[in-house]
Amino acid sequence: MGKGLNIKKGDTVKVIAGKDKGAEGKVIAVLIEDERVIVEGVNRIKKHTKVQDQGGRAGTTGGIVTTEAAIHVSNVMLVEDGKPVRVGFKREAVTKRRRDGSTYAAERSVRVSRKSGKEI
Template sequence: MNIKKGDNVRVISGKDKGAEGKVIAVFPDRQRVIVEGVNRVKKHTKVTDQGGRAGTTGGIVTTEAAIHVSNVMLLEDGTPVRVGYRRDTVTKSRPDGSTYTAERSVRISRKTGKEI
């Protein structure tokens, strides 16, 4: 998935089209993300009596629900961008002090080519 937790995204389709927010959670197996302030739903909660102050009161709670990752677009400096990947060669060191080269995958902006 191109979207990660903490990214700023814009909703590009659905009832909250145009809304922007920060990604709170990512579910790669279901290809869904939860965005702060987007797709708010009301949940009815029961009163749970666990004795003393530990019990929670019931009522209607408003929370964010997950939306499909294809309905959001990553923002870079406030503008939506497509995400690409680039392989960079880096040198790493072993615990014994020797070094070796390896490749690292980094996300880049397709528009500017800058690392995200």
């Protein structure tokens, strides 16, 4: 499996390239295998949908639906305190608990802001 992405679902990001440059929005979904993200209100497309007759009220109505399309993760930057920041990673020591109640020391990877050094 490839390297993970710095952006997660629920993050607020700013678009830094493309037709929606400067727009900010919340990440709705992350497509890891395609290295793309879907951002709320960014890269809106019109999708033509067919009428699906499934009998009764269950069918969907056809027409033109406006929805968000995915954009490449390199075209967005994570926002912290209203400003775009680069993302770094830091290893942090933690104590984990086993099922039997005993504890052990381990490390976990944490996203940090390159600008302030704070955990994201």
